Amino acid sequence: MASEFAVEMRDVVKRFITPEGNEMAAVDHVTMQIKNGEFFSMLGSSGCGKTTSLRMVAGFEWPTEGEVFIEGKAMGHTPPFQRKVNTVFQSYALFQHLTVYQNLAFGLEMEGAKEEEIKKRVGHALEMVQLTGMDRRRPKQLSGGQQQRVALARALVKTPDVLLLDEPLGALDLKLRKEMQLELKALQQQLGITFIYVTHDQEEALTMSDRIAVMSKGKVQQMGTPVEVYERPANKFVADFIGESNFLEGKIKSLSKDEASVFVPSLNAEVVGMPISEGLVKGEEVVVSIRPEKIRITEKDAKNTNLFHARVTNTVYIGADTHVYVDVNKAKVKVLEQNRISRLDPKSFYVVGQDVWLMLMPENTLVLKKD
Amino acid sequence: MNPFRRSPFVIVAAVLVYFFLYAPIVGLVLYSFNASRANVTFEGFIPAFSDRVVMDGSLVKSSPCGPFHWYCDLAKNGDVAEAAGNTLTIAFTATIIATVIGTMSAIALQRYDFKIKPFSQLSLYIPIVIPEIVMGIGVLTLFSQLFGWVNEVFNLSGDARLSLGMATVTVSHIAFMVPFVTLVVQARLQGFDKSYEEAAMDLGANEWTTFRRVTFPMILPGVMSGALLAFTLSLDDFVITFFTNGPGSTTLPIYVYGLLRRIITPQVNALSTVWILVVFTAVLALQIIQNRESKQHS
Amino acid sequence: MLKRIRESKAAQGTLLALPTTFWLFFLLIIPLFLTLVISFGKRSPDGDVIYGFSLDNYTRLFGYSTDCPDGQASCFNPLYVQILWRSLTLAFNTTALVIGMAYPLAYFIARAHPKKRNLFLFLVLIPLWTNFVIRVYAWMMLLRKEGAINIIIGALANMLHIPFTPFEMLYTPGAVLVGMVYEFLPFMILPIYTSLEKIDISLYEAAADLGANAVKTFLRVTLPLSMPGVVAGTILVFIPVMGTFIVSDILGGRQVILVGNLIQRQFLDARDPTFGSAASLILMIMTLVVTYFYTRKFGFGEEIVPA
Incomplete structure (x- = not known):
């Protein structure tokens, strides 16, 4: 791999115009370095800038200032479809007009993969998320947990360098969420690819992550391992937010x-x-x-x-x-x-x-x- | 990536389509100030005010109303006033009846199970999937056969004879309005949480009080939009009215259609312009009300 | 009795639905039935209906004629078949053109900034609610030999020193087509807009994320997801175009006769309601058949109810 860091955000600022016409920095001078193969979480309450940061890595938003690097390459205004990262959306964003199989095949078809290869890779991905045999169903016919797995498989089947997950477990009930947390962590270790995980749930972040960036008001308050952020919070906000x-x-x-x-x-x-x-x-x-x-x-x-x-x-x-x-x-x-x-x-x-x-x-x- | 980004092709196409939509309307309005009486050619605007109408051949040189000559002409036209009166009378009467019975059936179809339910639901789609002219000649046949039979059996003569008129137009309008009202109210009821009614009953309200104090106020916006749709459909209707009207029940669309087959003066343009202005004001008022409503909810 | 109604949900439902069902039964179903009965009847010399069972009206409609030029007992008269065919092709052409024009505009509005969407929709509603007859009249003025289009083209030609003689656009098939497109365009824009607006933005993002560029996203995601709107719009356009007679009456004159004009004339000028009824039933069957096959292929759009 070209770079030590899978993703790097260098002094990134993202400003929005609020409906009232004021300018607001959703992300305010954020610098993060995410290592290859790391399970990295961005933790914070809503409006802290974690999702906007993730969307800038995916390419849905472009930084107002600063630069996002993926595998050492400056992304600039590279559109999402030319970035080797894939996203698991909070709403799953599954195509309702396509079957499970077609949802998974979509990204591979965009790469121009051959039908045989698509078949093989989709089958493999479905196996990975334990949805073998569901390929002909429509997303609507699946349970919430199954839809979540389809969304995960659809992103993973593209074998991205970095998988971006935007509160992927938010819509699931507590028991299922706990199961999926462990499953996701196991999957990440097995595949060895970088996960960037956005969540507002501190327990989730502590359970799964190698490192956590605690965010508030568009700024990174502390970055460290779960033990570090819990045992040595950098400031009152972190001490209060975690535990x-x-x-x-x-x-x-x-x-x-x-x-x-x-x-x-x-x-x-x-x-x-x-x-x-x-x-x-x-x-x-x-x-x-x-x-x-x-x-x-x-x-x-x-x-x-x-x-x-x-x-x-x-x-x-x-x-x-x-x-x-x-x-x-x-x-x-x-x-x-x-x-x-x-x-x-x-x-x-x-x-x-x-x-x-x-x-x-x-x-x-x-x-x-x-x- | 800006989700609101559109390709230049889409923007150009949209501008062209808007132009296509508005060019005829603009032309219509411009011609309402035409100096030429014949309205076949545009001979410039009526230039001046004077105490009486001055004509030069078929050209209006000046008028007490100046450029608005044809609007004044329109105001003096008794037939237009009568047609407008008829149109509104029919629209109001039919809307009230259609809204009441349409809302009732929407509630029935959404909330109750009964034998004729599939039949009732299916019949709502008839006016959508069948061309209006088929309905028009159908009701015309019904009325003419029925009235012929009644007149003969009861030996009616003179004014007592049943014939096409305001009543037949109104009754037919209700027939095509009811399905629209029902479908619109039904759509609104689909999103209605039943627990509001259960809460009201839990707090001691009986069925009627629950409906009056809880259900009805909550579905009122749906009922209103159903009524409004029905009202505009009635104002706009040509085909059904064409087949069911009789002497003394000419509506504005029928009146205008009659004019188009004879010699047309810019008075028709003046009438059209007034009509467009009324529509414009009504739609604008509606949008403002809706905006205010949605702001209150958010 | 009252107690029974109070206790029986089914009785309450029936009672509530009764007025509407009754009304629709008497003014939609009975008339259709009457039309069917009359279509089998014969015209009396004074224009009344003689009830009976004869298929003459239908055979006449499909070309059987006893009024033959060279003294034959019967021959094929293509007049009415031509009218039916003309109506059908016009309806197809109108629908295709309307989809082509409505889609970009609906897309433009749906992708506009939420704050501006209402304004753009408002601009579609004004022509929609402007009276049908007035809208045909507007085109009559534009298309006439002395009309605005000829004046503008003439002025342009004059500027470029090209010889130009105004020509009559009114009373041509093209005029009827333009009039139909203009009349029904808003009925296509609104349902397509509704289905486009429903598409969650995250679906576009997901497509981009999976490697689809703008064109591919449109073809693979936007277009299929907006099909319900196109289907609903097609139903709202195709069916009325088949039956409308004012547009062809005013913009087509005696040149472009559609099945709607045929029916109207049987009831007013020609005074043959039996033949008119037969034509009207054939029209209904044609629209139902087309709608059936079309919706079976694409589904019945739920965007059909304007709200």
């Missing part, structure tokens, strides 16, 4: 080479010894972030750093876990306790009004810049 977090506002009291102490007014106390990220200065207004499952809750005062007295205000039993809501001075904090032991007695759980101690272990906390 859950308790945020405590404060001010940096002291700063050493690799540790910071932050005074948190709502706790009326200092949280000390936390690992720091780049660019923080002493006296800066920051947010201390800690995930609910990473807070230790104890009944006794265990003489430790970052130990705070708290009172239980509410508990919710969820089955696998119990959510415990506590007040620490004026701060409201959520703690997630795993139900490791089977028990029935209500007294064995935390009860409302109970006095407890919270332990915020420094290695589990993060100091993030205020947005």
Whole structure:
């Protein structure tokens, strides 16, 4: 292959005119490098620019500024039908006037493939998505899950260098979606081609991706492996968007080479010894972030750093876990306790009004810049 | 890729087709200001106002209405006024009846199962798949045979004799309007969620109250567009009216057709222009109402 | 009784559909039946109908004649067959021309920016709702020897110093064809537009994504998906063209006689309703046969109901 990167977006901007006549940047100076054979996800809520980015790779939209490269080649205004990428559409966009077989054959006919070859490749593709024997049906006669597979097979039969998937599982029910997630991941590993996957579902992105680009307001907020974006969110937005977090506002009291102490007014106390990220200065207004499952809750005062007295205000039993809501001075904090032991007695759980101690272990906390 | 991109061929073709659609209309309007009485040739516009009509051969030199001479002429034409009155009377009466019974049958066909349903549904397509002239001579035959028989049996004479007139035109108009109203309302009902009615009944409304307070207001836009379609079809109808009208029930299209077979003056153009203006205003008003409605919904 | 109606859904449905069904039965079905009965009858000398069963009207229509030039008992008179054939070919030609003109315009409107679509549609609705008779009249004025087309061509020829004598375009088959195309063009534009507008933009994108260029996308995706509109439009154009008599009456004069004119004359001038009824039934059968074969091939478009 010509390039190390399957797809590269270099400082890409896409501006639209809104119905009110204002100019709006749907994609705002985005740079991404997607490696060959990678399962790459763009994650964000609607309007964050993820779909527009994908459409610029496919060629349905052209960047206002910047450039999209596929296999190292600048795409410019290359139309979609001359790009070696294929798309699985959110709406599937199956041709209702054609049978399943004809839908799959469409792209191969456009390449000018011979009938025999088409037959072979379509048969193979149908087998791959387990739809053998459905080739004479019309898309309307298939279930949602089957239609989704047809859309997938129609794109894959062209053996693209890069497969683009725009929320392909959005229309399926939860159980089917979970099955398809694993199937898609397995398929991607088996075929070894690059997948670019757009989704608003963080769990989906974490399950499937090698790397994730978390996007918001047309910008990439963070790019990294699932572990990186969850364990080391780059900012408050990412920490909030992926998983859950308790945020405590404060001010940096002291700063050493690799540790910071932050005074948190709502706790009326200092949280000390936390690992720091780049660019923080002493006296800066920051947010201390800690995930609910990473807070230790104890009944006794265990003489430790970052130990705070708290009172239980509410508990919710969820089955696998119990959510415990506590007040620490004026701060409201959520703690997630795993139900490791089977028990029935209500007294064995935390009860409302109970006095407890919270332990915020420094290695589990993060100091993030205020947005 | 811009989804709204069109090839130059399409744009040129569209412009040409629009030209084809509008050139005759523009010509029609221009000729309504023609100075020539014969209207065979265009002799320029009527130039001046004066207190009376000045003619030079067949040319109108000046008129109290100036360039609008033929419009004034039209206004004084009693036959046109009568034909216009007839047209509107027939259109209004037929639309009201057709809308009421068409809406009823649309509800029946969409919501109920009954024995004659397939027959009722099928009969709706008759006016679409059969040329209008076949229907026209059919009803003409029906009326003439029926009236002949009744007149003979009851020994009617003079004014009491049944004959073609406003009533036969109206009744025939209803016949071809009803299928259109039914199909339009039916299409609207297809997208109607039954749970609204179930909710109303759940909240204590009986069938009639549910219809009056929930169903009807919700299908009203469909009923209105059905009624409007029926009304315009009636205003526009030539063939059915041609075969079913009698003395005293001449409508505007019939009147214009009669003129075309005799000597034509630009008065016909003036009449056409007024007609086009009325259509223009009506369609424009409708579009504005529809736009406002769709904006409210979005 | 009232209680029964309240409790029986079937009774309610019948009751609601009754007025319409009744009306259609008396004004569509009975008249068709009467037409059939009369077509087997004979004309009395004063123009009334003598009921009976005779196929004379039909044999006459298909060329059997007893009024022969060289004293034969019977001969073939092609007059009415020619009229039927002329009507059929005119209807085909009109429909083909109308599709050719309507499709690009419908495509243009469907691919216009959503904000401008209403304006473009509005421009189609104005000629559509302008009265049928007025629209023929407009062409009468354009096509006359002294009419606008001759004036414009004359002026152009004069500028280029080409000799030109105005010629009569009215009362020719061409005039009738143009008039028919003009009358029925909007009825084709609207259904084609409706079916084109329904096509999801993502389908065009999918075709491009799979390697189809603009021409291939049009032929393989757009055209097949818009066929329902073309079918509906064809039904809305072909059937009325077969039966219309005003256009040929005014633009064709005595030169272009169609089956519609034939029927009309039997009922008004010639006073032979039995022959007119037979002709009208043949017309109906012709349209039904063509529509049947056409829709069997392409399906019955659901765009047929204007809304």
